[in-house]
């Protein structure tokens with residue numbers, strides 16, 4: 001499966017200033033019974049979004065019309081816990097293309113990159129600044145430029161560089177996936193197997 | 198050049214190729230799969246018209262979705278049944294061995310790998326499940342992966358991974374009475390937080406770790422992921438070899454002795470360097486319990502929930518949310534809190550030693566009337582052994598019942614859901630909001646503490662009762 005190319009994104013953002021958001025919150029286990037990758041967006045943050053009677057919880061940000069856009073800005077240590085890739089699928093399926101936080105859990109980060117969802121790791125102070133700007137004006141537009149590895153608020157001239165593995169950057173810019181690469185080196189893998197025994 | 202750590206030795210021996218400025222191509226010896234994170238991977242393979250590259254290196258079982266009563270009957274829940282059947286179909290089409298429902302080897306992936314001798318020192322092991330770290334207890338490099346990576350391993354027996362940094366956590370000294378492996382790992386996570394291990398592979402070392410059984414070591418490595426670490430491992434020794442000898446898929450006869458010779462090399466070079474090293478004293482550890490909604494929010498059972506003044510400012514939002522969810526007050530004492538449910542099981546504490554511990558404790562006592570208890574063996578083999586040892590009779594006499602193997606209330610994908618608002622004491626590994634069922638409240642403990650709670654009906658330090 002190829003992934004969508006990611007080069008530059010300009011969008012408003014949805015703020016979720018909570019730390020340690022685990023993948024059980026992103027997509028609760030009872031929604032993992034599907035056998036395809038589609039449709040998880042509907043249940044993104046299900047138990048934060050709806051109460052037990054199925055009514056929307058007014059105080060949850062995804063139920064607040066003020067906020068929208070394809071960037072999710074979240075508190076520190078986002079995506080911890082279960083390795084379920086369904087979390088990345090749900091965020092992507094909902095319409096987000098990038099998640100900004102000051103710290104990501106490893107497996108979540110890998111899973112996101114494998115699905116064309118860009119995790120942008122910023123400093124704590126930059127993150128605090130982003131929350132302030134977005135909450136001050138929900139129409140604040142944020143630009144994420146993968147080519148230059150820069151995240152900025154154009155209207156305010158606030159910006160920061162972010163890191164990404166050069167290989168992963170290539171993959172995202174071009175829509176390549178790891179599996180294509182691995183399949184292209186099958187001869188090398190078989191040679192490795194022969195040399196081991 | 199500095200010497201190699203145990204982790205380096207295993208990792209480096211499996212690197213097929215390095216991508217300049219990129220991750221390494223890592224060869225995987227054993228791949229474990231289950232019904233929840235594999236269907237999309239097989240679908241991807243089928244879409245490319247590929248077959249599983251090395252079907253012998255993949256082993257499948259069903260665990261997450263299965264009922265823990267009446268397993269002989271067909272699964273009632275339609276979606277669960279479909280997912281379980283899908284795995285059978287995929288395994289059949291691709292020639293992968295499946296230990297399905299009612300097979301004598303069925304069980305939680307991380308319980309069956311070790312008990313069948315599939316897990317061995319020096320191997321690379323992956324599974325689409327974060328608690329794959331469990332297998333590190335044997336001195337293997339084992340870690341959880343996502344479904345896209347499951348597809349890669351099925352197709353090529355390799356994945357692309359940046360090499361993690363290395364941390365060593367040393368626990369020296371003698372453990373207090375009533376302190377178990379679970380308490381050690383809950384203690385570590387409470388000290389380093391749920392992100393303290395991110396980016397690292399952790400080696401656990403020191404006399405307190407050496408003194409643990411294989412079951413205890415697995416409990417420690419299992420919860421490495423709860424500190425954010427990719428995995429954890431412990432150097433193999435006599436305890437490891439004794440555990441493996443005679444297991445179904447372990448080498449046998451002279452092959453076993455030859456294997457041990459190789460496994461003996463799996464230790465740190467004297468001049469090996471770690472990126473980070475931490476030391477804890479075994480004497481400082483007491484029976485532990487979590488009070489919040491992530492595994493780092495833990496304290497001594499005899500202790501109290503921290504007050505807000507003890508926290509860092511940025512953590513206040515999460516802490517308050519957590520207190521509200523748990524219906525606990527900052528600064529409150531924990532011991533004596535009335536409990537509704539006790540869950541014993543999971544890949545953290547669903548092994549025979551855990552069931553024995555629970556049974557021994559409740560022997561001759563009675564279940565507290567306010568407690569509903571679910572005792573769930575981690576596998577068919579564990580269940581069989583428990584029956585052979587008569588643990589089911591001991592449990593029954595004390596008012597408990599042994600269920601059938603699976604993940605059960607650890608993640609509540611089957612019917613074993615803790616009802617909304619109820620407080621559960623659980624031997625599993627995650628206390629996230631709703632983890633054990635929507636609205637459920639979880640406190641993580643050792644099987645020994647779970648037993649004490651099951652007979653007293655409230656949060657209890659087991660130390661004085663043994």
Ligand code: SF4
Nearest residue numbers: 328543544604607608
């Ligand atoms: S027992 Fe719990 S943690 Fe372990 S594999 Fe099953 S669901 Fe995951």
